[in-house]
Amino acid sequence: MADTGDNVHLTVEFSGGLEMLFSNRRKHSVSLPKISPKGTPVTIDFLVKYLCDHLMKDSRKDLFIMEDNVRPGILVLINDSDWELEGEADYEIQPNDNIMFVSTLHGG
Amino acid sequence: MADTGDNVHLTVEFSGGLEMLFSNRRKHSVSLPKISPKGTPVTIDFLVKYLCDHLMKDSRKDLFIMEDNVRPGILVLINDSDWELEGEADYEIQPNDNIMFVSTLHGG
Amino acid sequence: PRKNAWPLMPQEYKRYGRQLILPEIGLNGQLRLKNTSVLIVGVGGLGCPAAAYLAGAGVGTIGLVDGDIVEESNLHRQTLHTTEKVGMSKVDSATFYLKSLNPTIKYVSHRTHLNPQNAPDIFRHYDLVLDCTDNPASRYLISDLCVLLGKTLVSASALRMEGQLLILNYPPRAPGDSSGGPCYRCVFPKPPPAETVVTCGEGGVLGPVVGVMGVLQALEAIKVIVDDSHLLSSQSETPSLLLFSAYGTPPFRSIRLRSRRPRCACCSEQPSVSLASLSSGSLDYQLFCGIANPANIL
Amino acid sequence: PRKNAWPLMPQEYKRYGRQLILPEIGLNGQLRLKNTSVLIVGVGGLGCPAAAYLAGAGVGTIGLVDGDIVEESNLHRQTLHTTEKVGMSKVDSATFYLKSLNPTIKYVSHRTHLNPQNAPDIFRHYDLVLDCTDNPASRYLISDLCVLLGKTLVSASALRMEGQLLILNYPPRAPGDSSGGPCYRCVFPKPPPAETVVTCGEGGVLGPVVGVMGVLQALEAIKVIVDDSHLLSSQSETPSLLLFSAYGTPPFRSIRLRSRRPRCACCSEQPSVSLASLSSGSLDYQLFCGIANPANIL
Numbered sequence: 176m177a178d179t180g181d182n183v184h185l186t187v188e189f190s191g192g193l194e195m196l197f198s199n200r201r202k203h204s205v206s207l208p209k210i211s212p213k214g215t216p217v218t219i220d221f222l223v224k225y226l227c228d229h230l231m232k233d234s235r236k237d238l239f240i241m242e243d244n245v246r247p248g249i250l251v252l253i254n255d256s257d258w259e260l261e262g263e264a265d266y267e268i269q270p271n272d273n274i275m276f277v278s279t280l281h282g283g
Numbered sequence: 284m285a286d287t288g289d290n291v292h293l294t295v296e297f298s299g300g301l302e303m304l305f306s307n308r309r310k311h312s313v314s315l316p317k318i319s320p321k322g323t324p325v326t327i328d329f330l331v332k333y334l335c336d337h338l339m340k341d342s343r344k345d346l347f348i349m350e351d352n353v354r355p356g357i358l359v360l361i362n363d364s365d366w367e368l369e370g371e372a373d374y375e376i377q378p379n380d381n382i383m384f385v386s387t388l389h390g391g
Numbered sequence: 392p393r394k395n396a397w398p399l400m401p402q403e404y405k406r407y408g409r410q411l412i413l414p415e416i417g418l419n420g421q422l423r424l425k426n427t428s429v430l431i432v433g434v435g436g437l438g439c440p441a442a443a444y445l446a447g448a449g450v451g452t453i454g455l456v457d458g459d460i461v462e463e464s465n466l467h468r469q470t471l472h473t474t475e476k477v478g479m480s481k482v483d484s485a486t487f488y489l490k491s492l493n494p495t496i497k498y499v500s501h502r503t504h505l506n507p508q509n510a511p512d513i514f515r516h517y518d519l520v521l522d523c524t525d526n527p528a529s530r531y532l533i534s535d536l537c538v539l540l541g542k543t544l545v546s547a548s549a550l551r552m553e554g555q556l557l558i559l560n561y562p563p564r565a566p567g568d569s570s571g572g573p574c575y576r577c578v579f580p581k582p583p584p585a586e587t588v589v590t591c592g593e594g595g596v597l598g599p600v601v602g603v604m605g606v607l608q609a610l611e612a613i614k615v616i617v618d619d620s621h622l623l624s625s626q627s628e629t630p631s632l633l634l635f636s637a638y639g640t641p642p643f644r645s646i647r648l649r650s651r652r653p654r655c656a657c658c659s660e661q662p663s664v665s666l667a668s669l670s671s672g673s674l675d676y677q678l679f680c681g682i683a684n685p686a687n688i689l
Numbered sequence: 690p691r692k693n694a695w696p697l698m699p700q701e702y703k704r705y706g707r708q709l710i711l712p713e714i715g716l717n718g719q720l721r722l723k724n725t726s727v728l729i730v731g732v733g734g735l736g737c738p739a740a741a742y743l744a745g746a747g748v749g750t751i752g753l754v755d756g757d758i759v760e761e762s763n764l765h766r767q768t769l770h771t772t773e774k775v776g777m778s779k780v781d782s783a784t785f786y787l788k789s790l791n792p793t794i795k796y797v798s799h800r801t802h803l804n805p806q807n808a809p810d811i812f813r814h815y816d817l818v819l820d821c822t823d824n825p826a827s828r829y830l831i832s833d834l835c836v837l838l839g840k841t842l843v844s845a846s847a848l849r850m851e852g853q854l855l856i857l858n859y860p861p862r863a864p865g866d867s868s869g870g871p872c873y874r875c876v877f878p879k880p881p882p883a884e885t886v887v888t889c890g891e892g893g894v895l896g897p898v899v900g901v902m903g904v905l906q907a908l909e910a911i912k913v914i915v916d917d918s919h920l921l922s923s924q925s926e927t928p929s930l931l932l933f934s935a936y937g938t939p940p941f942r943s944i945r946l947r948s949r950r951p952r953c954a955c956c957s958e959q960p961s962v963s964l965a966s967l968s969s970g971s972l973d974y975q976l977f978c979g980i981a982n983p984a985n986i987l
């Protein structure tokens with residue numbers, strides 16, 4: 176998907192049960208403003224709050240964020256890499272990025 | 284990998300046993316002229332002959348081509364799609380394409 | 392594959408509880424599993440794990456076809472057979488194990504090598520087929536029969552450190568109906584030259600490599616059985632092939648496949664393959680696949 | 690893991706012939722398998738297939754840890770246990786099966802729930818560990834021990850229609866050596882809130898989904914065991930996590946993971962976790978994971 180105007184388009188995916196918090200859909204197309212209200216490029220940090228406010232219909236926000244961060248036990252993957260390899264919450268979203276949130280499983 | 288001058292770079296992969304014909308390596312970086320000697324853009328057809336002439340050290344060419352075509356039992360995949368979805372042998376190679384040759388397996 | 396459904400017995404709620412609570416299965420899915428019959432052709436490295444997980448899941452009827460006996464060299468990968476079963480028919484050995492795992496379902500034994508004459512009468516009684524065989528001739532025969540009899544086919548293969556999996560004739564439609572899924576001939580119209588075909592005996596195979604493919608066959612079979620229309624439509628849009636390579640990076644790759652081939656010898660409007668040509672013997676799969684020394688093909 | 694190697698017996702050439710001819714295994718690899726001891730913690734949906742394929746492949750010593758007994762609701766996915774084994778210890782049930790599959794190797798039974806006090810003495814005797822358990826507290830305990838005792842860990846998990854697999858502490862290096870592979874705490878420094886942890890009992894799981902993950906654990910274990918330096922170096926460059934989702938498109942995804950965390954509580958230069966803190970009881974894994982009602986953790 177190409178960029179239109181002042182928006183940046185990306186794919187957001189949820190797995191490991193997190194999809195249940197997001198209308199039971201694993202894959203979402205998301206369009207963000209290129210520049211945050213603060214005047215800076217949008218980051219993962221911005222995306223997480225945006226998803227919480229706009230995409231998440233479930234009221235149990237604490238199953239996704241804790242103290243303004245993604246809660247422990249959720250891996251954030253930027254284009255199939257652990258976000259810790261990419262700058263974590265400060266990573267600036269690029270057009271067509273694939274951002275995946277994976278809740279770790281413990282069953283066996 | 285970006286294009287340099289008049290060459291087009293691509294990744295060629297072999298699996299299902301075909302890698303044994305190509306120095307036992309599954310993944311190869313290949314650089315082709317952008318335009319074939321005939322003056323037309325390079326196609327898969329050209330690539331197959333090129334691989335046979337330049338990359339294949341094994342003398343048993345008939346395990347890879349038969350009557351100038353990829354032999355039956357080999358799937359040709361263009362960027363993870365069956366080449367029949369992309370124009371088969373006439374498909375024009377694009378920069379950074381991933382072309383994979385897979386010999387079908389029959390064991391069980 | 393959807394016969395009369397009657398509710399489960401109390402014991403079945405206990406046995407299948409952990410999958411009954413899955414939204415993708417539920418009571419409806421469990422009843423579908425119970426009322427479905429699956430034919431597993433080949434009880435080797437693929438067929439063993441496939442049969443174990445289908446029996447575990449409660450597929451109502453499981454048919455097993457194999458003419459071979461258990462050999463010691465099978466045991467590293469064919470983990471339903473045990474050391475004391477060496478020399479026994481593979482079908483009998485597997486049935487012994489499966490009955491002890493799940494005695495509540497039905498098992499049908501076909502202790503025979505498959506051929507064009509005996510195969511139609513075996514296939515007719517099943518809703519879904521798993522190709523767990525090990526040679527091209529049987530793969531073409533099984534695919535042809537599945538098209539002619541309207542059954543979906545879950546086909547897998549493995550050799551050395553690699554495996555391949557594809558679902559054929561899904562959805563299962565009449566020959567000539569382009570909305571049906573492709574068959575084995577659509578993907579491989581010509582058989583490979585016989586000298587390029589390597590068996591597990593010649594090339595070797597690692598147990599968990601063929602094991603993964605067999606377990607995935609069971610999974611795909613369950614998905615087909617519990618499928619309802621919306622899942623079916625989304626899946627049938629893009630037939631796909633799963634490639635697995637133990638040392639690959641990444642190890643798994645999903646390939647988009649073509650749809651039905653307009654001039655396919657089996658599933659097109661003017662097929663050359665028919666039940667009549669099978670039973671008359673005019674279709675010689677071993678000759679087609681260039682087998683010089685036609686022994687038992689399964 | 691490389692003790693004295695002596696050649697194989699004639700019977701072993703027969704049993705393992707199909708994997709002996711693989712260049713990735715060969716006689717050297719088979720001898721390494723024979724001289725390696727693997728501990729499988731948890732004999733459930735993951736541990737059953739993992740144990741079956743490791744026994745099939747000829748791993749010399751297989752240890753099984755589990756304090757549970759076989760229940761009917763296990764059988765749809767824990768396919769080593771059979772209906773007549775309901776009520777028996779899972780370790781005994783699995784050992785009974787494994788001995789019949791491959792009587793030529795050694796099995797060690799640990800019929801117990803793992804805890805910080807008994808675990809070090811169990812782990813010490815093994816070269817490689819498979820985490821086939823089902824809760825965060827045991828996953829942290831097992832990873833900590835593998836780092837402290839210098840063992841590579843193949844860890845998998847499954848729930849509903851999904852599975853995850855990762856190889857930890859590979860290569861196994863001393864705490865503080867940044868060339869060692871990451872541990873579970875490097876990837877998950879903080880445990881998930883207890884209320885977000887869903888068990889297979891609560892969430893359900895499909896048999897072949899957990900089965901695939903268990904078979905893949907056996908495969909990764911074999912790869913680690915037969916590894917020689919050049920393979921090891923290429924793999925250890927990028928630690929990875931394999932994600933599986935039965936209905937995902939694609940179903941498998943490989944994720945690049947971080948390397949060791951410089952301030953990891955276990956594998957860094959200044960760890961807070963030590964064998965002394967484990968045995969003294971000062972590390973409470975259940976409290977760490979926020980378990981309100983600390984029952985048996987395995």
Ligand SMILES: [Zn+2]
Binds near residue numbers: 574576658
């Ligand atoms: Zn066809």
Ligand SMILES: [Zn+2]
Binds near residue numbers: 872874949956
């Ligand atoms: Zn660590």
